[in-house]
Amino acid sequence: MSNKLSTLILDDDPVYLKLAATRLEEDFVVYTALCPSDAFDLLVKERIDVLICDFNLPEMDGVEVLKTVKENHPETDVIMISGSAEDEQIIEAFDSGAIDFLQKPIEYKALKISIERGKSYVTLKKKSKEIEKQNFFLSKKLNIQDSVNIVFCSEPMRQVHCAIEELAKDDKISVIVTGEIGLYKDSIARSIHNLSGRSDKNYVAVNMASVTDTMFEKKCFGYKLNSKGKKKDELGWLEMAKGGTLFFDEIVDMSIYQQAKLNSVLHNNAYSKIGSKAKKDVDVRLISACSGSLSELKAKNNFRMDLLQKLNGYDLFIPPLRDRQEDIPLLMNYFIRQYSEKLRKTIRGFDPYAERKLVEYEYPGNIRELSNLIERAIILCDGDSLNLDHFPSFLNEKEEQLTLVNSFDLALIERDVIIRALKECNYNKAHAAKLLNLNWNALHRRLLKYNIFIPENVL
Numbered sequence: 001m002s003n004k005l006s007t008l009i010l011d012d013d014p015v016y017l018k019l020a021a022t023r024l025e026e027d028f029v030v031y032t033a034l035c036p037s038d039a040f041d042l043l044v045k046e047r048i049d050v051l052i053c054d055f056n057l058p059e060m061d062g063v064e065v066l067k068t069v070k071e072n073h074p075e076t077d078v079i080m081i082s083g084s085a086e087d088e089q090i091i092e093a094f095d096s097g098a099i100d101f102l103q104k105p106i107e108y109k110a111l112k113i114s115i116e117r118g119k120s121y122v123t124l125k126k127k128s129k130e131i132e133k134q135n136f137f138l139s140k141k142l143n144i145q146d147s148v149n150i151v152f153c154s155e156p157m158r159q160v161h162c163a164i165e166e167l168a169k170d171d172k173i174s175v176i177v178t179g180e181i182g183l184y185k186d187s188i189a190r191s192i193h194n195l196s197g198r199s200d201k202n203y204v205a206v207n208m209a210s211v212t213d214t215m216f217e218k219k220c221f222g223y224k225l226n227s228k229g230k231k232k233d234e235l236g237w238l239e240m241a242k243g244g245t246l247f248f249d250e251i252v253d254m255s256i257y258q259q260a261k262l263n264s265v266l267h268n269n270a271y272s273k274i275g276s277k278a279k280k281d282v283d284v285r286l287i288s289a290c291s292g293s294l295s296e297l298k299a300k301n302n303f304r305m306d307l308l309q310k311l312n313g314y315d316l317f318i319p320p321l322r323d324r325q326e327d328i329p330l331l332m333n334y335f336i337r338q339y340s341e342k343l344r345k346t347i348r349g350f351d352p353y354a355e356r357k358l359v360e361y362e363y364p365g366n367i368r369e370l371s372n373l374i375e376r377a378i379i380l381c382d383g384d385s386l387n388l389d390h391f392p393s394f395l396n397e398k399e400e401q402l403t404l405v406n407s408f409d410l411a412l413i414e415r416d417v418i419i420r421a422l423k424e425c426n427y428n429k430a431h432a433a434k435l436l437n438l439n440w441n442a443l444h445r446r447l448l449k450y451n452i453f454i455p456e457n458v459l
Contacts, residue, residue: 004029006047007115010039010065011054011081020052023108028115036065043069048076050115055082055089063092070097070352077352079114081106095387097352117360148367149187151334154324163316164188168195174311176251177289179318180410181417182366185289186249188318193245198285201244204237209253209442216258221265223274238271238284246284251311252297253442256304263307286311292410293317321370322362329359331367335374336386343378351387358391364413365420415450418443427454 006029011017017032024030031046033039036059042048051069055062066078080093083104090101100114152158167175175192177185186205193203211219222236237246248254254262265271266286270279288311290297297303321328332350340347350358363369377390418436425431433443446452 005049005115007031007050007052008033008039008042008046008048009052010034010036010057010062011052012057013054020106020111024111024115027112036060036068039065040068040072043073043076048073051076051078052111052115053078053080055080055085055093063089063096066093066096066098079111094353095351099352099356148184148331148334148371149191149318151330152324152327153330154327156319156324157327160188160316160318161191163314164191165195167192167314167316171196171198171285174286174313175288175316176294176312176314177287177316177318178293179291180320180366181291181414182363182368183318183320184367185318186247188316189245189247189287189289192287193247193285196245196285198244202241203245203247204241205247205249206237207249207437208258209250209437210439211254211258212441213255213257217261217274220262221271221273224276225274236273238265238282239273239280241284243283244285246286248286248288248311250290250442251288252290252292252300252303254303256302259304259307263304263310266307266310291414296410320363321366325359328370329355331370332358332374335371336378339375339378343375345378345381346384347378347381347386348384349386351385354386354388354391357388365417369417411450414446415452418446418450418452422452422454429454 004027007024008031009017009020009024010033011020012034014034017034021030021032031042031048033042036057039051039053043051053062053065053069057065060068062080062082066080069076069078077099078097079100079102080090080098081102081104082089085093085101085103093101100117102110102114149157150161152161167173175189177188179185189205190203193199206219218234218236220237222234222239223232224234225232265282269282271282272279294308294312294315297308298305321331332355336347336349349355358370358373365372373391374386377386380390380392418432421432421435422429425435429443429447430440433440436443438446447454
């Protein structure tokens with residue numbers, strides 16, 4: 001059985017049909033038809049991945065053919081071609097499910113590229129459908145709402161989950177989860193906890209970007225006070241997570257003071273509550289996370305190496321979404337289900353053109369950006385299907401973002417995400433900080449670091 005993509009060319013010009021078929025046969029399985037009825041017969045008899053369809057045809061026009069094909073053979077993608085199509089026809093074709101339009105005369109290279117892109121898209125759709133029919137890895141053991149990272153079918157994420165299984169077996173080794181922003185590292189940490197022998201105890205997550213020096217000791221160790229006959233006994237993170245897992249997110253935001261305090265506790269494996277001399281043993285599994293890589297963290301020279309050694313029993317790297325494109329359709333469907341239920345709407349999916357563009361897009365903000373895009377699209381949608389009109393911010397900034405993601409500079413990507421969050425919130429820093437999951441001070445430090453200025457006319 002051939003592994004080549006199968007194509008069907010539908011055109012009433014026999015000369016063009018023969019020429020196009022001869023060129024395409026070098027790389028694809030090619031069928032031809034001079035009229036729609038012949039094409040429909042072939043679609044019933046043969047598996048056709050991509051239909052290349054002219055607008056001007058006998059029996060019915062190309063758009064009607066497109067609609068019929070999408071209704072009866074939705075798995076077949078359609079590329080429209082014409083030498084004289086009107087703008088309205090082209091728009092109607094895309095609205096009806098065409099994945100591309102090419103103007104005659106067509107260069108073979110352009111047609112091949114369009115088909116190859118369709119091939120990648122077809123492969124992703126088929127793979128995502130197969131995976132969705134199966135029970136996802138760990139689906140019975142993990143809470144879906146807290147574990148978006150179990151939605152995958154890619155090899156890089158399969159390797160991540162193999163590592164998660166192994167790390168869960170040894171519930172004493174510390175772990176640092178590394179990778180770009182927007183990868184939901186908290187859900188990775190929660191997965192490790194849920195599969196470990198500590199799963200029946202508490203999982204306590206702390207975002208260090210929101211913890212000041214004055215509150216750190218009280219929050220981490222707890223306090224016990226006895227004044228004026230009143231006793232007050234507050235639990236700290238270490239006590240709340242006793243026997244379970246303590247997760248420190250964004251450890252890069254820990255101050256030198258906080259690092260020193262935590263390092264001392266881990267060195268002695270014991271701590272005391274504020275206001276008490278009684279020693280308590282440290283009985284937690286420590287998992288940390290930072291945006292970027294450990295080498296970048298070390299290069300900044302503002303993090304204690306002795307503490308880093310205690311936290312870094314294992315470096316678990318999460319690949320960015322652009323390196324595992326096959327996961328995108330699954331995540332898109334996951335977020336549609338999640339936000340449709342949350343917003344009490346019935347959204348059945350995407351129109352084919354919007355779906356393809358979203359799959360091909362490279363997400364500098366990773367899964368969180370995809371999640372935000374789909375949530376906002378569902379808010380804007382009045383029907384039961386999402387199209388590109390429901391993704392205005394995606395369309396407006398697409399060219400700028402596509403240029404950016406060609407860079408591997410994480411600082412540049414972080415700077416861009418902050419700027420986009422500020423624009424999204426009309427330069428309101430408090431709202432932008434919330435959108436970025438940072439406290440105001442952490443955002444302010446990044447504004448200074450990246451020389452980001454608020455326009456003077458914005459209050």
